[in-house]
Amino acid sequence: MKNFRLINLFFIIILTLAVSFQTLKAQNAKEKSLYQRLGGYDAIAAVVDDFLGRMMNDEQLGRFFNGLGTDRKMRARQLTVDFVCKAAGGHCVYTGRDMLVTHKGMGITEDDWNISVKLLKQTLKKFNVPAKESAEVLNLISSLKPSIVEK
């Protein structure tokens, strides 16, 4: 009888542990931020570098960056990495200006915007970012459009 109780207790403990483990696993899978799913800081920095490189080398968008010196470009690059990192749920601190103030007066048109989205898609493809995460990055960037594009 005593043995039977002990075996029962043993099974209850194993079952409880198994259920807790599964719940923990499910919670972890659910709570992974976009930042984590993209591969963290270095992966985001590499994506931003590639995207900015494409914008600066683009025939139409290059005009926005032509007059900027290296320090200005590096500053904008670092702030963009921090911005995306934070927006994706990472632990970065963004110390730049808001998107409206930053881009006000640049005269970025709808057409410029569409080119930048096309270039971002090329970057995401190059880095093999999965469809779900690509869509989330594009949504995140699209939400900034009203602050960046001027009529």
Ligand code: HEM
């Ligand atoms: C057609 C699209 C875009 C163009 C042509 C553009 C152009 C520029 C330029 C020329 C600067 C440098 C300004 C300066 O140093 O005075 C800049 C700064 C910046 N951009 Fe954009 N941008 C575009 C879209 C975006 C997007 C989608 C983001 C967000 C991921 C972004 C984030 C930033 C940030 C964080 C800065 C630096 C802010 C600061 O100086 O405080 N830009 N942008």
